Amino acid sequence: MKKKEIYLDNAATTPVDSVVLKKMQPYFNEKYGNSSSIHKAGDLARNGMEKARQQIATFLNCLSEEIYFTSGATESDNWLIYGVIDKFWEEGGKKKPNIIISSIEHKAIIEPAKYLEKNNLAEISILDVNKDGLVDIEDVAKAIKKNTILVSIMYANSEIGVIQPIKQIGQLIKEINIKRENKIVFHTDAVQAINYLNCNVEYLNVDALSLSGHKIYGPKGIGVLYLKNGTSITSLIRGGGHERGLRSGTENIPGIVGLGEAINLVTKKQKDNVSIKKLRNKLITGIMKDIPNVQLNGSLEYRLPNNIHFSFTGIEGEGLLIELSEQNIYVSTGSACASHSLKSSHVLLAIGLSDEESHASVRFTLGRQTSSNDIDYVLKILVKAVNRLRKISGK
Numbered sequence: 169m170k171k172k173e174i175y176l177d178n179a180a181t182t183p184v185d186s187v188v189l190k191k192m193q194p195y196f197n198e199k200y201g202n203s204s205s206i207h208k209a210g211d212l213a214r215n216g217m218e219k220a221r222q223q224i225a226t227f228l229n230c231l232s233e234e235i236y237f238t239s240g241a242t243e244s245d246n247w248l249i250y251g252v253i254d255k256f257w258e259e260g261g262k263k264k265p266n267i268i269i270s271s272i273e274h275k276a277i278i279e280p281a282k283y284l285e286k287n288n289l290a291e292i293s294i295l296d297v298n299k300d301g302l303v304d305i306e307d308v309a310k311a312i313k314k315n316t317i318l319v320s321i322m323y324a325n326s327e328i329g330v331i332q333p334i335k336q337i338g339q340l341i342k343e344i345n346i347k348r349e350n351k352i353v354f355h356t357d358a359v360q361a362i363n364y365l366n367c368n369v370e371y372l373n374v375d376a377l378s379l380s381g382h383k384i385y386g387p388k389g390i391g392v393l394y395l396k397n398g399t400s401i402t403s404l405i406r407g408g409g410h411e412r413g414l415r416s417g418t419e420n421i422p423g424i425v426g427l428g429e430a431i432n433l434v435t436k437k438q439k440d441n442v443s444i445k446k447l448r449n450k451l452i453t454g455i456m457k458d459i460p461n462v463q464l465n466g467s468l469e470y471r472l473p474n475n476i477h478f479s480f481t482g483i484e485g486e487g488l489l490i491e492l493s494e495q496n497i498y499v500s501t502g503s504a505c506a507s508h509s510l511k512s513s514h515v516l517l518a519i520g521l522s523d524e525e526s527h528a529s530v531r532f533t534l535g536r537q538t539s540s541n542d543i544d545y546v547l548k549i550l551v552k553a554v555n556r557l558r559k560i561s562g563k
């Protein structure tokens with residue numbers, strides 16, 4: 169019999185929920201019309217898309233016309249950053265604009281910001297975080313300058329799961345904006361937050377928000393940029409004028425329908441988060457009790473209920489990942505994207521970890537499918553694997 173797989177890498181991606189898959193299926197070969205067509209087949213596709221747009225708008229507490237479908241959160245993040253800055257220049261901006269981001273943003277924010285800086289189109293201010301991984305609101309207030317036109321701070325971190333005070337930062341920016349002519353756009357990358365946190369955009373005081381289907385038990389290759397009415401940005405992808413002229417390209421209807429259903433399920437399954445958190449705490453306590461010389465990275469208090477991130481002194485995270493994988497337990501050594509390189513994660517360096525501590529770290533992210541037996545089994549195998557690797561390395 170095939171050995172059970174224990175997937176603890178839900179921050180990298182999640183399995184598509186069977187309810188979501190079922191809703192998507194007809195849109196591949198029954199309701200396959202192009203949503204721009206005006207015949208009945210087009211209507212069917214368009215209706216599916218608009219229903220999903222409304223489901224997402226309901227979840228975010230915004231208007232459906234404020235929802236723009238993209239190919240994923242990388243596109244949403246890139247589009248927002250490039251779009252705000254491009255609009256500024258297009259409207260005759262004179263002095264180079266300033267963008268504020270945090271040092272632990274996802275690369276989908278950091279790289280476009282750096283690109284703009286390299287090409288002399290914007291200057292970036294990067295806010296440090298404290299050793300728990302948290303942005304200080306006072307630092308945001310201090311960093312805002314006359315030429316600041318965009319602040320982008322992620323809601324929850326993909327690696328260490330820490331949750332930023334988005335509502336309070338949003339409130340601060342709202343108050344500052346009252347007295348300013350050049351309004352600051354406040355954006356949050358909420359990709360990791362959607363499953364667990366309040367993402368009501370009114371509550372959060374945000375003008376823009378990114379999310380992704382595959383992190384919430386929906387399909388890959390579909391995402392959303394929420395853009396509050398009145399926040400204007402230029403297009404990133406130009407063509408036939410889809411998505412109210414702002415994001416061209418025939419819409420990914422099965423993906424959109426799946427994303428709508430996945431968001432619907434997030435609301436329905438809120439109570440699962442209580443048991444996910446209990447299981448997370450069980451694994452944290454077990455690791456601390458059974459394995460000496462470990463360190464939990466990032467705040468425990470302000471943390472996603474499914475995230476665990478430990479450094480295990482004297483071992484290589486990759487080595488441990490491979491040992492666990494041999495036993496069909498899947499974890500990660502950083503964010504999935506950071507795993508492409510052997511460089512220390514910028515997030516871990518930002519919270520003060522050394523290269524060695526950073527390389528000795530492993531992330532476990534639980535999901536709806538995680539059971540208490542899984543945690544018992546993982547702990548048993550983990551203790552053995554860490555002991556073995558420490559013996560080999562002599563540390």
Ligand code: PLP
Pocket residue numbers: 179180239240241242243245274276322324325326357359360379380381382389390391503504505
């Ligand atoms: N932002 C965050 C916080 C993420 O965790 C990810 C995925 O790793 C992304 C953006 C990119 O999302 P996508 O895979 O939909 O492009």
